Amino acid sequence: MKSQSKLHRWARVTDAQSAIAAVLRKLGLHDLKKTFDRHKPSRPRRLFFVLEHTMELVIETLDDILPFIVADTGIIHSRHDGYSVINYVYTLENTFETAIARECRGLKFDPDGNLIARPFHKFFNLGEKRPPQDEPWGCEHVVLSKLDGSMIHPAIVRGELVFMTRMGMSDLSREAFRTADEPVRKLCCDMITAGFTPIFEYTSPDNRVVLAYDRPELTLLAVREMRSGTYMAHGDVARLASTYGVAVVSAFDSVSDYSAFWKETRAMEGIEGFVVAFADGHRVKVKADAYALRHKALSGLAHEKNVLAWIATGATDDILPLLTPDAASLVREYHDKVLAGLDKWESEITGLLTEFGHLPRKDLAALLQKQLDPKLQAVAFRALSGTPAREGLMEVLRRASVNAAKVETIRELFDLQWRPREITE
Template sequence: MRYEFPVIHSIDDIERFRAEGLIHKSFGRWARDNGTIVYDYTYMTDDVFPRIGENAFAPYARELRGLTFDAETGALLSRPYHKFFNAGEREETLPQNLDFGAAHAVLEKLDGSMIHVFLAPGGNLAFATRSGVTAFSDAAFDWFKDADASGAGRTAVRRLCEDGYTPIFEWTSPSNIVVIEHVEPRLTLTAVRHRESGRYLDMPDLLHHARSMRVAAVGSFDPVAEWPSFAERVFGETDGEGYVLRFADGHMLKVKNARYARIHKLKSRLVQEKDVVELALGGGLDDILPHLPEAERAALSAYRDALMDAIGRVARRVEETVAAGRLALGAEDARLGQKRFWLEHATPLGADLAGVAMLVWNARESALDAVSGLVAKNTGTGPRFDALANRLGLPRWGYSFAG
């Protein structure tokens, strides 16, 4: 789990790995309207984030979850959290492989949306989620401006950004419910990270900056003295989401409140293929995998990987169709070109993929997102998914769980 965070100066530090074929297809690179380029991953399989040491890109891969650059200059603008994992989710996060004697803080894991702040091209403050500036991040920024009547908080945030840091918050509100219902809106400072080095500030500095910004700081608790008793207490809790263990070197570990009734309920869904697919596409398997025996965990991971590979193959077929259509139709009138593309290129793909091809043709969605969306929409009933899986050639789920 422990490694040196990579130094990142510009977008070239990421793109140099593309020619080597090391950037996994799950990672997207999106140009946003505010003059930025944002990197994030679109789905999760075991090979999206390679083991540290497996290749040179591995530590950089863990940074691609909202990493933001200036589209014109390529300069690094914002560096939110690196990817870290649940206890037991990977070999590196098995309790026996962790040194709880090393200095660490136990932090409250909040149930909201991660917000990171940076200076956008042009110099304005930007509040963003992993995807960039969104309705959620705009709501958080609006709340912050209203709460910060004097402007002192915004001045403190701007100064921190100008000094080369990325403030990271959690936005919780009654209108932003993930699992837990919140009584009132709140912006909580959870971390401050140096952009280029990736270093996280320690708790005393975090508390200082939270006071300067006029916001709450994430709650902290006593370090873990002994893992078994700590885990037993956490797994028995019914309030909150859990905890994040943050070591002095910045590396972290999620310990979620297991809430056994919820886990058993989720596990019962793994009996039906359509529900396994829904969980795989929605990222819900990540919360279940750490609580399963090794054989079940391996079976689920293998199926998820095979499913995403199959969806990727279908997406490439759609991409090839769209590329062929653009080449054939060239600069033809947009309206006539769209009609001809539908008749001559999209329709031959069949009823399932013709609409997907039109979404890609009109640049409304990427092929991967559109095909994933098609599959997700067909998980409502077993027969419906069964028919689609046969038509698209998706792998089938045949594992039997004990319960």
């Protein structure tokens, strides 16, 4: 006989399944029995795992989350006009240790603390948290395209439909809302009314991360029951999208050989990768190596010190092919500006040493002190000892590229002007 707590878990999961079945039945997409049969794993033990997992993730109000947030792990509660957000702003080794923490990826609440949107939980790269062979490949799953844009979801704020990113309302989410046609907006309103959060990817020529898209588009990725966190089966999501006339993410056959799948995906060009979505809500992502390398390079553009380091270590030529044309143009412009400054100081130092290098050391030091910045004085004296001035100047750049504060110490010397590019995850 099941204990009272286990019966409660069954009830909660049944509630979520019933909600999914009801909304699909209302749309004429499903009958109740097929809904339960599809989600029922073949082994009772596996089903109990799913129930345990789902029970732990029931969220209705802020009070279900706040007591479990561990201080100094990067997870914060930020308040905005008409709503608040539970989200992470940086990650540490222990940031996502619990199921509750993994839900803290853009949860939205109204001013009274009631949950109003539940986008994707935090999920990881294949092999990041456990060996690939330990994933439940024998369980029901589907492979989905991983689009290279920004996650967008709807919510109702002050009685109006709005779009949000993980962080909340932004210029990007407002741009996505303007792109949304009537079918997308109707689907959003109907799903929210039924207690679900539809999750989209917004891709656009103006919202380029790595891959280029020729027109703005919202693609339905998933639909999630807010209270329990249960994900609607992808087949049902696809039928839902078809009913409303909304674009849906491409799906492929399940993985029969995980090793071959991983190897082949990593070798692909022109795509970001795939997401493997299991029936119980567990997900893993697999990215193409070429995409991952380019994304890392593009992400580095947000910090001037990284770009300066590429120049100082001679890595620019290796980085440029990984960047988008616009980003590559910015880096070339910065690269040329830095090297122009370097050429200027190399010429200045060489000229001073040619003219006054014969002076006694003390007199030369006094002269250089008047003519050069302290960092350049050191370069000049090293040049007297046989180290080429250019090599000494490159060392100045290398030392300055360690952190943002040190970059500031040479900004005027080399007239550094960097326009950072923000990369959206």
